[in-house]
Amino acid sequence: MIKESLSKPFKFTDFVNFKYIVDGKGERLSFRKTGKKLPKGIYQLYLPSFGIFYVGISYTDNSNGIVNRFFAHAQKMTGVFTGAKDTREFKRFRNLLEASGIDLKTILNKVVIYFIPCPKMKTKEIEAWETIIFNSLKNKGQAFCNSAKKVELMDKETIDYILNQDYLK
Helix, strand or coil: CHHHHHCCCEEHHHCEEEEEEEECCEEEEEEEECCCCCCCEEEEEEECCCEEEEEEEECCCCCHHHHHHHHHHHHHHHCCCCCCCCCHHHHHHHHHHHHCCCCHHHHHHCCEEEEEECCCCCHHHHHHHHHHHHHHHHHCCCCCCCCCCCCCCCCHHHHHHHHCCHHHC
């Protein structure tokens, strides 16, 4: 199930998209949730030439939880805030994107989500998986928009598959 899911990434805009609106406040970017949902699990935000820049989790079978996370990430990636709080890591990422010539207004079109469903796992198990994935990716210079996490354990076959990033090939 994990390998199959990772072999079929989603577009970020499958869950959150945006449009420009003009109103009394002027021209501005407006985010919209698409209505598409995911179950609880671990997600990785990926951008070609930058790799996986964020690893996150949703603990709930209420699939709105993970979409709400994506809605906040959309604000952090574009720098257009409607409620989410900025972080030092995402601000640094936006600066890198702009220095690379990437327009923040179109960044959401370029981001891909690799998702690991965890339908039968408890919160602690999901956290353990996320921690291992995060630490391993951080050691490869990725997951740079996350803050520090502690180290936990997972089975060797699965961690080798994820750490070797066979799903990116």
